[in-house]
Amino acid sequence: MRKLRIKAVIIRAFRVIVRSVAIACSLLVLPIADASETSGSIGVLYSGESTIHESVIAELEKRLNRILTIGGVPRVVRYDNEQLPLNNATHSLWITVGLNAALQTKSLERRTPLVHGLLPKLSLETFLKDVDGSTQSVTGIHLDQPPYRLLNLIKLAIPDARDLGVVLGPSSAESLPELQKHAKRLGLTLHIEQISDQSELIHALERVLQKGQVLLALPDPLIYNRFTVQKILLTTYRRRVPIVAFSAALVRAGATLAVHSSPEQIGRHMAEEAASLLRTPDNGRFRIQAPRYYSVSVNRQVARSLGLNIGEAEELLNSMLELEKQHQ
Structure with missing residues (x-):
C-alpha cells in the first residue's frame, strides 16, 4: 500500500510538472504571432531598447489593452527591428515608435492604417512626404511643442x-x-x-x-x-x-x-489616435499632430x-x- 501511495504521489507530481512546462512554453511563444493569429490586433514596432521607447510602449499597451481584447486576451503585439519582415504578420493597424521603426513600414501593405510617434517634427514631415495619403490612413505625432x-x-x-x-x-x-x-x-x-x-x-x-x-x-x-x-x-x-x-x-x-511632453504622454496620445482609427477606419485621413498632452x-x-x-x-x-x- 505504501508503495502504491508513493507511486500515486509521483504520478500527480509528474502531471503538475508537465502542465507547468506546457503553460510556460505557451507563454514563451505568445509574443511571436503569425499571420493567422494577428488579424484584428495592433502591431507595435519600435526602434530599439531604451527607457524612453519602453515607457511609450508600456503606456500604449496599458491604454489599448483596455479597449482591444479578443476573447479576453489583449491583442497588442510587439516587434523590434530584428523581427522583420513584417509582412509575415497581418494587423488591423500598425504603430511605430521612433524614426527607424517608421522607416521599416515602407514594406507594409499600403492600405493598413499607421500611427507614427516619437519623432522630431522635421524628420516626421520628411518621412511622410513619400506616403500616399489617398489610400492609407496615416497619423504622425511629433515631439516638438508648437x-x-x-x-x-x-x-x-x-x-x-x-x-x-x-x-x-x-x-x-x-x-x-x-x-x-x-x-x-x-x-x-x-x-x-x-x-x-x-x-x-x-x-x-x-x-x-x-x-x-x-x-x-x-x-x-x-x-x-x-x-x-x-x-x-x-x-x-x-x-x-x-x-x-x-x-x-x-x-x-x-x-x-x-x-x-513625457514619453507616457506621447504614448497616451498615440493610443487615442490608434483607437480612433480602429473605431472609424478612414482611408485617406492624413494628419501630422503636435503632442496633445x-x-x-x-x-x-x-x-x-x-x-x-x-x-x-x-x-x-x-x-x-x-x-x-x-x-x-
Missing part, C-alpha cells in the same frame, strides 16, 4: 517680457512664419538671428540677448546639443536673461522654464537668482490649457 505653446508660457509666467531673443538653425527656421504670427497676436517682439553653422552660435546669441528679455529656445540639433547647451546656459545666466525651453532636461540643466517645469533656483516670481507649474499648465481651449 511655437504658440511656448509663447503662451512666456506670456503667463513672465508677463512683463515684451522682447524675445530667438536663435534659429536650419530645422527650427521652418517654424518662423508660425512663430511670427503668434508673437504678433500676443504683442511680443521677436529679435531673431539665423545661423547655418555651429561656429556662428555664440555671436548670434550675444546679438539677440542685447535686446531680448527672454531667450526662446526651439528644438534644433545645430543649436541645442551636448556641445553647446552649457555655453548657452552660462551666457544667458551672465546676462541675467531667462531661457524658456522645450525639455525637462534643459530645465534641470539651468533653463528657467519649459513646456514638454504636456507638462510645465520650473527651475525655482534659477528663477529666484534672476529675480523672477514665477507661479506654480501646475497653475501655469492649467492656464495654458484654458488658453488653448479658447483658441481652438
